[in-house]
Amino acid sequence: GTHMSALPSAVYRAAPSRGTLVRRKARQEAPRSSVRSDAGGFDAMMTGLRRLRAMKDDQSTNANKLDDVFFEDEAPSWDELGAVADALKTSHGVPLTVDLENGPANPKALVRRFGTVDEPRVLFFRDHAAWCPYCEKIWMQLEEKRIPYRVEKINMRCYGDKKRSFTAKVPSGMLPVMEIDGRLLTESASIAAALENEFPEHKPLLAPPGSALRKRQDDLNRLERALFGRWMQWLTSSWMDGQMRSQFEEALDAVEAELAFDPTGPYFCGEDLTLIDITFTPFLERMAASLAYYKGFRVEGNGGRWPRIDAWYEAMAKRTDTYAHIKSDYYTHAHDLPPQLGGCEPNGDATQVAYMNEIDGVGSVGDSGDDNSWKLPLKPLKDASNVEPWWGPGDENATLDRVEAAAAVIGNRDAVVRFAARGCGKQGTRPVAAPLSDPTATPDDAHVPAVDAALRRVCAELLTADGAQPGVTVSSGRVSSSSEGKPGSSSAKGFAGKETAASLAYLRDRVGVPRDMKYPAARQLRAHLNWFIDGLAG
Numbered sequence: 188g189t190h191m192s193a194l195p196s197a198v199y200r201a202a203p204s205r206g207t208l209v210r211r212k213a214r215q216e217a218p219r220s221s222v223r224s225d226a227g228g229f230d231a232m233m234t235g236l237r238r239l240r241a242m243k244d245d246q247s248t249n250a251n252k253l254d255d256v257f258f259e260d261e262a263p264s265w266d267e268l269g270a271v272a273d274a275l276k277t278s279h280g281v282p283l284t285v286d287l288e289n290g291p292a293n294p295k296a297l298v299r300r301f302g303t304v305d306e307p308r309v310l311f312f313r314d315h316a317a318w319c320p321y322c323e324k325i326w327m328q329l330e331e332k333r334i335p336y337r338v339e340k341i342n343m344r345c346y347g348d349k350k351r352s353f354t355a356k357v358p359s360g361m362l363p364v365m366e367i368d369g370r371l372l373t374e375s376a377s378i379a380a381a382l383e384n385e386f387p388e389h390k391p392l393l394a395p396p397g398s399a400l401r402k403r404q405d406d407l408n409r410l411e412r413a414l415f416g417r418w419m420q421w422l423t424s425s426w427m428d429g430q431m432r433s434q435f436e437e438a439l440d441a442v443e444a445e446l447a448f449d450p451t452g453p454y455f456c457g458e459d460l461t462l463i464d465i466t467f468t469p470f471l472e473r474m475a476a477s478l479a480y481y482k483g484f485r486v487e488g489n490g491g492r493w494p495r496i497d498a499w500y501e502a503m504a505k506r507t508d509t510y511a512h513i514k515s516d517y518y519t520h521a522h523d524l525p526p527q528l529g530g531c532e533p534n535g536d537a538t539q540v541a542y543m544n545e546i547d548g549v550g551s552v553g554d555s556g557d558d559n560s561w562k563l564p565l566k567p568l569k570d571a572s573n574v575e576p577w578w579g580p581g582d583e584n585a586t587l588d589r590v591e592a593a594a595a596v597i598g599n600r601d602a603v604v605r606f607a608a609r610g611c612g613k614q615g616t617r618p619v620a621a622p623l624s625d626p627t628a629t630p631d632d633a634h635v636p637a638v639d640a641a642l643r644r645v646c647a648e649l650l651t652a653d654g655a656q657p658g659v660t661v662s663s664g665r666v667s668s669s670s671e672g673k674p675g676s677s678s679a680k681g682f683a684g685k686e687t688a689a690s691l692a693y694l695r696d697r698v699g700v701p702r703d704m705k706y707p708a709a710r711q712l713r714a715h716l717n718w719f720i721d722g723l724a725g
Contacts, residue, residue, distance in 0.1 A: 252724050256684030258663035262643035265600050271650045272594045279587055292330045292512040294701045297340075301333040308385075309336035312353065312364040314343045317702050318523040320469035321375035322363040323513060327465045328382055330509040332389040345526035346624035379462060392462040400456065407445060407455055407463045411470070414438045418474050422481060422524075425532040432484065439486065439493055442467075446495035453495070453502040460506070468503060468510065475500075476520035479574050480546050481531045483539030488576035504578035516706040517546045517575045519699050526621035542574045548713060561695075561713045562721075563655055568707055575706075583707065585654065591708035592715070593649035596642060603694070605630045608638045610693025611686035623697055637682035638690045645691070645715050655715055661722035684723040691716045 263271070273283055287296040294317055298307065311329065313322035329336050341353050341362060349360045357364050357373060365372045367385055372378045383393050394400035417438045421431035449457040454464050471486070478484040486493070487500045503510050515523075521543075525531045533539055548561025560566070560573075565585075568577040577583070596603050608630030615627030648655035663684055695716040698709045 253685040253688055255665050256663050256723055256725075257665075257681035258637075258641075258661050258684055258687070258723060259681050260640035260643075261662055262640060262647050265597060265643065268593070268643060268646050268650065269597050272590055272597055272646075275586070275590050275650060276594075279584075279590070281587065281590070291508045292326075292510075294512070296338065298335075298337045299329070300335050303335050305335070307335035307337050308368050309334055309382075310339060310366040311336045312339050312341050312357075312362060314362055315340040315702070316343070316346060316523070316699055317513075317515065318343060318346075318519075318527065319362050320473060323469040323472075324375050324465055325363045325365065325378050325382075327468060327509060327513060328379055328392065328462065330513070331460065331465065332382065332386060332392065334382065334386050334389050342626075343527070345620035347619060347626045379466075383462070392460070392465065394456075394461075404456065404461065404463050408466060410438075410441060410445060411463075411467050414442060414467075414474075415470055418470065418478070419528075422477055422531050423528055425534065428482070428534045432482070435478075435484075439496065443493045443495050446499055453498045455499075464499075464503070471496075471500070472515060473520050473524060476515070476517040476546075476575075477524050477531060479517060479542045480521035481533045481539065481543075483534065483536055483542050485574070488571075500576070501578040505580045507580045511580050512705070513701055514706070516700040516709060518548070518709075521546055522623055523621070526619075526624075545574045548717075559717075561710070561717055563657070563714050563718050565710060565714055568710075577707070585707075585711070586652075588705075588707040589649040589654050589711045589715075591704055592712035593646040595704045595708070596646055596712070600639075600642070604635060604639045604642055606697075607642065607690040607694035608632075608635050610690035631686065634683060634686040634690065637687045640682055641687045641691060641719055642694075645712075645719050648718065649711065649715055654711065655718040660725075661719055663723050663725065688720045688723050691720050695720075 262268075276283055285293060287293050288298055288300045289302050300307070309329070311325065313319065313326060317323065339353075341360075341364075342349055343362065344360065353364075354360050356371060359373075361373060363373075363375055363378060365378045365381070367381060372381055383391065394404055414435075417431075417435045421428075421435050424431060445455060446452065449455075451457040454460050455467070456463060475486040478486055487497055504514065505511070533543065545560045548559060566573060568583040609625070609628040611634050612631040613629045615625040615629075617627050619626065644661065648659070664681070695713050698704070698712055700706050700709050703709065704712070
């Protein structure tokens with residue numbers, strides 16, 4: 188472990204013994220002055236105001252444009268769409284049914300057997316939306332070791348209530364939680380250690396205690412906590428942006444050096460994945476997303492300062508049975524982190540605003556929509572100009588990505604239609620910390636048939652050879668408000684455009700990765716929902 192001394196010792200010293208994803212209170216010794224010492228805070232505030240205004244303008248102008256627009260139902264039935272999706276899967280060699288118990292990792296699986304028949308010894312409690320980084324760590328460890336387990340999904344407080352049966356067992360409500368042979372374990376570090384100890388016949392992911400490699404692995408765990416600490420300090424603060432950035436870069440340099448230590452690579456301990464990689468994964472994933480969005484800073488694919496970190500991201504993305512199905516996307520994390528952390532601070536510089544707009548698919552303020560990352564035609568996934576790199580596995584297959592998106596909607600159509608119709612329905616009575624979550628919201632039943640027709644049309648376009656095309660339009664027309672069927676209700680004139688557009692936008696902004704589908708499919712669905720919304724506006 189002597190090579191460690193060559194790295195900035197301050198990085199290791201900064202490591203807290205265990206980090207939780209909780210916003211720490213600011214230290215008392217520096218009272219916040221009413222005059223900002225740097226312009227970053229003001230810029231960030233202005234960015235926020237401009238952005239809210241742009242989103243509101245966008246929604247209100249679109250909505251007003253659609254006041255008296257109605258559209259026809261021209262789409263195939265759900266059953267017809269299901270048959271087309273199945274035929275496309277078959278022609279591309281994709282199985283019609285997913286083996287949730289024995290196939291690759293899957294967010295929807297509730298029991299994983301890996302080809303065994305005995306009742307699993309493990310019961311794993313994780314969060315529904317796959318937002319929790321510590322749950323992700325344990326999920327990956329179970330999948331990489333192929334330990335059979337059952338899953339019980341629990342809400343995080345920031346998006347819903349916990350089951351009573353769960354809080355009776357775990358009064359703190361904290362996730363992840365595990366039962367092994369009925370014995371209750373909390374805290375991811377304890378759970379990870381127990382999985383290594385209790386299942387020695389499954390691929391060991393740590394070196395033997397007392398070995399030189401184990402000593403290095405312990406050091407690497409401390410480095411991970413130090414990197415975590417510097418990320419949190421920068422992400423949740425609007426102060427001293429340049430200094431915070433330098434300190435984070437120093438920690439990344441240390442990570443880069445560690446990845447270079449064993450030249451067999453690409454993982455932290457050479458050519459084989461270990462628990463160290465699994466421990467770093469949830470946070471390197473979230474760092475890349477959040478620092479691009481809030482600080483205009485690229486951790487991955489940034490042009491060569493950290494080539495071994497890039498090689499590590501690529502190797503992880505290509506784990507086709509495990510991480511490829513667990514990985515989230517930048518949009519999901521940019522919005523799931525603030526409610527977990529008590530807020531993230533945008534620094535307001537031009538790069539940050541551009542990256543934020545690209546990740547959110549809103550284009551620039553006042554932009555015509557030509558350079559909007561959620562509008563068709565989509566840039567290739569591997570286009571070097573994308574803020575969010577895509578490392579594979581394999582090459583982009585846009586046809587199968589569209590089929591995945593359509594199949595996800597078709598397979599859960601009743602629930603998806605009603606969920607989307609909350610967009611023109613009533614807000615919930617009990618708001619939660621996550622702005623995009625509203626567990627007590629209710630759909631507008633009057634417009635459910637309209638939303639159903641629109642989503643069938645979106646799925647039909649997803650299932651065409653090349654997706655929706657610019658020349659193809661939604662059959663819509665205006666009626667004067669004097670004619671029968673008051674605007675807003677679906678009448679003999681067809682379905683109401685305004686409420687339908689609001690519903691599709693509501694769904695578009697809530698497609699979660701990996702919960703609903705993988706990132707390439709999510710970007711196709713988001714863009715095709717926008718295609719329909721724009722089509723209504725004519």
